[in-house]
Amino acid sequence: MNADVGKKRNLIEVKNLKKFFSVQEGFLQQETSVVYAVDGVSFTVQEGETLGLVGESGCGKTTTARCIMRILEPTDGEILFRPRQGVEIDLAGCPRSQLRSVRQDMQMIFQDPFSSLNPRMTLFDIVGEPLLLHGMKNKNERRERVSELLEQVGLRPEYMPRFPHAFSGGQRQRISIARALALNPRFIVADEPVSALDLSVQSQILNLLVRLQEQYGLTYLSDSHDLSVVRHTTNRVAVMYVDKVVEHAPTTRLFSIPKHPYTEALLSSVPKPDPRLRTERVLLQGDVADPSNPPSGCYFHPRCRYATEVCRNEFPPLREIEPGHFVSCHHAEELALEGVEPAPVAAV
Numbered sequence: 001m002n003a004d005v006g007k008k009r010n011l012i013e014v015k016n017l018k019k020f021f022s023v024q025e026g027f028l029q030q031e032t033s034v035v036y037a038v039d040g041v042s043f044t045v046q047e048g049e050t051l052g053l054v055g056e057s058g059c060g061k062t063t064t065a066r067c068i069m070r071i072l073e074p075t076d077g078e079i080l081f082r083p084r085q086g087v088e089i090d091l092a093g094c095p096r097s098q099l100r101s102v103r104q105d106m107q108m109i110f111q112d113p114f115s116s117l118n119p120r121m122t123l124f125d126i127v128g129e130p131l132l133l134h135g136m137k138n139k140n141e142r143r144e145r146v147s148e149l150l151e152q153v154g155l156r157p158e159y160m161p162r163f164p165h166a167f168s169g170g171q172r173q174r175i176s177i178a179r180a181l182a183l184n185p186r187f188i189v190a191d192e193p194v195s196a197l198d199l200s201v202q203s204q205i206l207n208l209l210v211r212l213q214e215q216y217g218l219t220y221l222s223d224s225h226d227l228s229v230v231r232h233t234t235n236r237v238a239v240m241y242v243d244k245v246v247e248h249a250p251t252t253r254l255f256s257i258p259k260h261p262y263t264e265a266l267l268s269s270v271p272k273p274d275p276r277l278r279t280e281r282v283l284l285q286g287d288v289a290d291p292s293n294p295p296s297g298c299y300f301h302p303r304c305r306y307a308t309e310v311c312r313n314e315f316p317p318l319r320e321i322e323p324g325h326f327v328s329c330h331h332a333e334e335l336a337l338e339g340v341e342p343a344p345v346a347a348v
Contacts, residue, residue, distance in 0.1 A: 009082070011187055011219050012045040012068065017077035017092070019060075019067050023292065035292045037063045039243040041077075042318070045187070045221055050213070052234035052251070053223035054266065056288055059240040061223040062111075065189045067092075068221065069108050070099060081106065084186055104134060107180040111192040113172035117164040123150075123175060124160035130182040149178040153208060170201035177208065181216075190222040194229065206233055227270045231255055231340075236324075239263050242289045242299045245318060249325040256339045259327040261304045264337040282338075298330070306331060 019038040022031045038060045045051045053061040066072040068079055070091055079091040083105045091102070107130075110116035117126055127149055128142040136142050147157035153174040164172055173193065180188055190209070194202040206229065212218060224230050230237060230251070237254050239247040239262065247260040258264045265282040284303045289295055298316050301307040310330050318328040329335075 008047040008049070010044040010080075011047045011082055012221070013078075013080040014044070014064075014068065015042050015078040015080070017041045017064065017067060017079065018075045019063050019072060020075045033292045036243045036294070037291060038067065041240070041243075041245050043238050043245060043248060045219055047186075047219055048213075048217050049235040050220040050222055050233060052230040052237045053221065053240060054225065054227060054230055054237060055240035057225065058288060058291070060243045060291075061240050062191055064240075065108070065191055065221060065223050069106065069189055070094075070096070071108075081187070100134075103130075104183040105185050106187040106189070107183065107185045108189040108191065109173075109176050109180050109193050112196045113169055113176050114164075114196070116176055117172060119164055121163070122160065123155075123162050123164075126164070126175060127178045127182060130179065134183060145182070146178075149181055152181065152212070153178045168201075169197050170205060173197060173205055174208070177205075177212070181212070184216070185218070187219045187221070190220055192224050192226075193222070195224065195226065202229070209233070227266060231270070239266065242294060243291050244299065244328065245326075246300065246328045247326065248318070249322075249327075253322075253325060254339075258337045258339050259321060259325065259332040259335070260300075260329045261306050261335070261337065262300050264339070267340050268338065270340050298328075306335060 017038055018040060021035040021037055023033040023035060024030060025032045041064055043051065053064060055061055063072060067074045068091065074092045077092055080088055081091050081102065082088045083102055089102065094102070124143065124146055127146045131142050131145055136145070143160070146160060150157050150159065155171065155174055155178070164175070167175065193209070194205050197205060209220070210233070213220065222234065234251045237249065237251050238245045239260065241262050247254065247258065247263045254263065255267060258267055265284050268282040286303045289299045289302070295302055297312045297314055301311040304311065308331070314330070316328045316330045318326050320326050321332050
């Protein structure tokens with residue numbers, strides 16, 4: 001996935017995406033506060049590339065992914081998607097009655113393969129269900145297609161009569177990938193696809209995703225908290241803090257020359273096998289800001305060792321400081337932050 005990506009068209013363009021959740025309390029369930037899960041997030045995903053969304057738990061990356069898939073209804077903003085056939089469509093404002101045709105071009109791989117598969121359905125029913133819903137009524141045709149999909153993800157067709165409990169975690173995630181591929185999508189959202197798996201099988205699943213991307217020209221949006229995975233499997237990275245994107249850049253540049261203090265803190269936790277390259281870890285003080293009651297100014301300033309008066313009072317807009325490198329920090333040009341050495345361009 002780290003291969004250079006030429007000048008390509010945007011497949012997905014997210015503009016000022018917002019998702020708010022109302023907090024209701026009391027017998028009458030009156031609204032007492034609002035949680036700003038995603039507030040003004042914007043980015044693009046180009047054809048054939050992988051964009052990584054990273055950040056601590058609760059930063060809004062999974063909510064963003066689910067809004068794009070319309071699993072959650074966005075509060076505001078635009079999600080422009082260009083399907084294989086037809087004109088560009090705004091998924092945020094699209095009626096649910098029109099979503100079925102779009103589903104053929106965009107699918108999702110969920111984080112937990114144990115809960116994302118119906119335990120009462122066989123492998124044939126799970127992988128073949130999208131085919132049935134989209135018009136493939138002939139059972140023999142579905143069986144042939146499911147057999148082909150299983151072989152593509154490294155499973156044997158003879159497994160079709162079995163139920164999910166008969167498979168390991170890695171095999172279940174392969175089943176989820178086969179289901180996502182059933183309708184030949186162009187765009188796949190991968191919600192931390194290996195975080196629930198043993199380390200011994202994580203690289204196998206990541207290599208499978210790389211191979212499928214190269215084979216079918218897939219486009220991925222992958223959210224993760226594992227920076228080692230992101231470093232090796234993405235072309236560009238968007239770093240989220242609380243409910244906003246605070247830095248957005250090509251992967252190699254972001255890892256080697258970070259421009260936001262929060263990105264520096266995240267990168268300091270990346271394991272470095274060579275003792276000569278190890279640096280002192282940046283330990284963040286305090287807790288993540290409350291999305292229902294964020295601090296004034298820059299949301300990160302209570303935990304930032306570089307914060308000044310302007311950081312406490314004025315919110316820094318996301319601005320482009322180098323071609324393709326966006327950052328939300330008042331002092332981005334002044335700071336010399338510590339990154340990590342560029343990773344080799346190779347499969348995981």
